[in-house]
Amino acid sequence: MKLTAKEYHLRTSYDRRLMSGHVLDWASQPKVFKTYPGLKTVPLPPVTEWGKAPLSQVLQEPIPARPETEIDRERLARILRLAEALTAKSRIGGADFYFRSVASAGALYPFELYVGTSNVPELEDALYHYTLSLDALTVLRQGNILADLAQGIDLDMTAPPVLVFFLTSIFFRSSWKYRERSYRYDLLDTGHLAEGLALALKESGTPFRLQYDFDDRKVNELLGLDEIREVCLAVAFAFGNNSPSSADALHLGEPAEGLSASSRVAAREIDHPTVREIHAASSALTPSAPSLPDMMDNLVPERGEARTIAPPARWPEEMSYVEAVSRRRSMRNFMSRELDADRFAALVRMLCAGPTDAANAQPLAGTTIAVGILVGNVEGVDPGFYLIDPELCAIHLVRGSSLTGEMARVCLEQEWLRNSAVEFLFLSNLGLLDRVWGPRGYRHALLSAGRLGQRIYLAATSMRLGCCGIGAYYDNEAAALLRLTEEARLLYLVAVGPVRKWTGA
Numbered sequence: 316m317k318l319t320a321k322e323y324h325l326r327t328s329y330d331r332r333l334m335s336g337h338v339l340d341w342a343s344q345p346k347v348f349k350t351y352p353g354l355k356t357v358p359l360p361p362v363t364e365w366g367k368a369p370l371s372q373v374l375q376e377p378i379p380a381r382p383e384t385e386i387d388r389e390r391l392a393r394i395l396r397l398a399e400a401l402t403a404k405s406r407i408g409g410a411d412f413y414f415r416s417v418a419s420a421g422a423l424y425p426f427e428l429y430v431g432t433s434n435v436p437e438l439e440d441a442l443y444h445y446t447l448s449l450d451a452l453t454v455l456r457q458g459n460i461l462a463d464l465a466q467g468i469d470l471d472m473t474a475p476p477v478l479v480f481f482l483t484s485i486f487f488r489s490s491w492k493y494r495e496r497s498y499r500y501d502l503l504d505t506g507h508l509a510e511g512l513a514l515a516l517k518e519s520g521t522p523f524r525l526q527y528d529f530d531d532r533k534v535n536e537l538l539g540l541d542e543i544r545e546v547c548l549a550v551a552f553a554f555g556n557n558s559p560s561s562a563d564a565l566h567l568g569e570p571a572e573g574l575s576a577s578s579r580v581a582a583r584e585i586d587h588p589t590v591r592e593i594h595a596a597s598s599a600l601t602p603s604a605p606s607l608p609d610m611m612d613n614l615v616p617e618r619g620e621a622r623t624i625a626p627p628a629r630w631p632e633e634m635s636y637v638e639a640v641s642r643r644r645s646m647r648n649f650m651s652r653e654l655d656a657d658r659f660a661a662l663v664r665m666l667c668a669g670p671t672d673a674a675n676a677q678p679l680a681g682t683t684i685a686v687g688i689l690v691g692n693v694e695g696v697d698p699g700f701y702l703i704d705p706e707l708c709a710i711h712l713v714r715g716s717s718l719t720g721e722m723a724r725v726c727l728e729q730e731w732l733r734n735s736a737v738e739f740l741f742l743s744n745l746g747l748l749d750r751v752w753g754p755r756g757y758r759h760a761l762l763s764a765g766r767l768g769q770r771i772y773l774a775a776t777s778m779r780l781g782c783c784g785i786g787a788y789y790d791n792e793a794a795a796l797l798r799l800t801e802e803a804r805l806l807y808l809v810a811v812g813p814v815r816k817w818t819g820a
């Protein structure tokens with residue numbers, strides 16, 4: 316029998332009576348940067364001018380329906396550097412450690428980013444790895460990716476993409492610490508990167524489509540991954556007016572020798588079979604259900620009337636989106652101070668901003684997940700648990716009492732959470748997920764939650780608020796605290812609020 320999303324989630328739930336102290340094996344600490352020794356690298360050009368628009372504006376810009384401009388090397392460099400960047404350095408255990416624009420549970424950074432290019436001027440068509448430690452592209456396979464890719468993904472060859480991004484995750488990087496629970500973090504963290512990429516594409520005015528469904532085996536093979544260790548979780552297509560005209564005539568060359576060896580990240584890697592099992596179970600593609608239930612209707616017995624959250628009178632951002640990307644960090648020094656109504660509205664509005672083009676068919680919320688908020692200390696909003704309707708940008712009261720203190724206890728006694736002004740909750744009904752979407756729906760749910768998590772981090776950074784993602788909580792206690800229906804569970808939580816000293820990167 317294949318593992319279901321619900322079984323995996325329950326099997327990897329934390330229970331305060333059953334927590335065993337896990338001692339990290341520092342001798343097998345995974346490498347956080349992937350490199351391909353001996354392969355050719357191509358430097359990326361500098362970006363001549365960065366955009367000044369704040370995140371709220373980037374989110375509101377409609378995605379162009381048709382590609383009007385060419386994607387050149389500089390645009391590619393800009394997109395990659397905004398999708399993921401090294402932002403801060405510190406000394407940990409006698410070695411340099413780099414923090415990134417993308418948040419990651421335990422700073423383990425399981426994700427990697429690849430790009431296949433077609434017809435980008437002055438860049439050889441090839442499949443590349445974005446080698447972050449070098450800020451360069453490593454050539455994995457020469458030639459054009461499109462015809463080979465079409466065997467694993469439904470591609471419209473009449474309007475082929477210029478760039479195809481692949482977002483992968485290396486299991487051992489996070490299972491080293493989080494063991495069988497780590498698949499959750501592989502998905503959440505990769506979702507964070509996916510939002511980094513989606514916003515970068517949007518900022519550069521590039522039409523794109525993000526997709527979580529494809530033939531796993533074919534895509535992993537194309538990337539030269541050792542799929543026991545590293546797997547593709549999301550793909551993004553970017554369109555320019557320089558797409559190749561006869562894509563089907565183009566093919567990739569043979570993969571460079573020994574590509575798959577680079578998926579190994581430690582000399583001794585411990586296998587966590589449940590991670591492989593849920594990934595294999597979720598390899599079957601999501602069936603297209605005739606009518607999709609709204610997740611918000613399947614989480615709590617009842618909810619109150621909708622209260623619309625109007626846009627703030629003045630957007631309270633204090634820096635551009637580009638600056639927010641480079642300054643984003645987790646902050647836990649929350650202080651017990653009210654979050655003003657404008658910044659609260661800005662957070663909710665930015666969270667509700669969806670794809671503004673139907674072709675961008677990866678809806679953020681309302682399908683495999685719903686988003687809730689625990690309001691602790693917000694001007695003009697009573698403390699309580701609310702659900703967000705992303706279409707109306709409205710909140711519905713579910714439980715009218717302050718729960719942030721109790722939530723801190725449920726989140727493995729992370730007491731600092733008690734002082735956060737608001738906590739965003741990503742929720743799903745796992746039984747419904749399995750029945751309607753199958754286990755692949757679990758990937759959709761956690762990737763979407765991660766995407767919104769990254770967006771909240773950037774929105775909070777833009778307003779000099781503290782922010783921290785929380786993946787560690789006693790699962791059943793969280794469900795009980797929120798009085799969720801039997802099969803509904805919390806997937807992820809992101810806390811936001813004023814902090815004692817704002818210390819962005």
Ligand SMILES: Cc1cc2nc3c(=O)[nH]c(=O)nc-3n(C[C@H](O)[C@H](O)[C@H](O)COP(=O)(O)O)c2cc1C
Binds near residue numbers: 418
């Ligand atoms: C999915 C996810 C889960 C996380 N869970 C926790 C958590 O339970 N407790 C915590 O203090 N930080 C948590 N974090 C924050 C990370 O530890 C943090 O992103 C990482 O250490 C990198 O630091 P930075 O965000 O300052 O760059 C989480 C982050 C993510 C993306």
